[in-house]
Amino acid sequence: MTHPTSPEAAAATQAPAASYFQRHIFFCTNERSNGQTSCAQFDAQGAFEHCKVLVKTAGLAGPGQVRVNKAGCLDRCAAGPVAVVYPEAVWYSYVDKADIEEIVESHLKHGQVVERLLVPPDVGH
Numbered sequence: 379m380t381h382p383t384s385p386e387a388a389a390a391t392q393a394p395a396a397s398y399f400q401r402h403i404f405f406c407t408n409e410r411s412n413g414q415t416s417c418a419q420f421d422a423q424g425a426f427e428h429c430k431v432l433v434k435t436a437g438l439a440g441p442g443q444v445r446v447n448k449a450g451c452l453d454r455c456a457a458g459p460v461a462v463v464y465p466e467a468v469w470y471s472y473v474d475k476a477d478i479e480e481i482v483e484s485h486l487k488h489g490q491v492v493e494r495l496l497v498p499p500d501v502g503h
């Protein structure tokens with residue numbers, strides 16, 4: 379047994395807990411009330427629902443696997459509609475359902491980032 383103040387014990391308490399989900403994808407489904415462009419205008423809700431069905435159908439949903447969630451404004455509206463995958467913190471801008479299918483098949487299933495859909499690093503609000 380290690381002493382509670384030993385370096386080993388300190389390292390053990392600082393070790394990150396195992397992630398409940400392997401990956402988490404968040405879709406901004408926000409609609410701005412001030413008339414500014416927002417992800418909801420590009421059928422973000424439909425993209426979210428399509429992703430959820432694909433993940434479930436592929437058997438990827440659940441603890442230790444993938445979780446698909448809606449989010450409010452992710453503050454990268456200029457790149458909208460956007461979705462972000464964690465833990466990699468990979469930001470995507472999608473256009474249609476085929477893009478969502480590629481994100482699911484490539485990234486969520488195989489861990490391969492879909493380069494062509496990446497949000498440029500300098501595109502923000």
Ligand code: FES
Binds near residue numbers: 410415450452456458
């Ligand atoms: S409205 Fe979608 S990122 Fe802001």
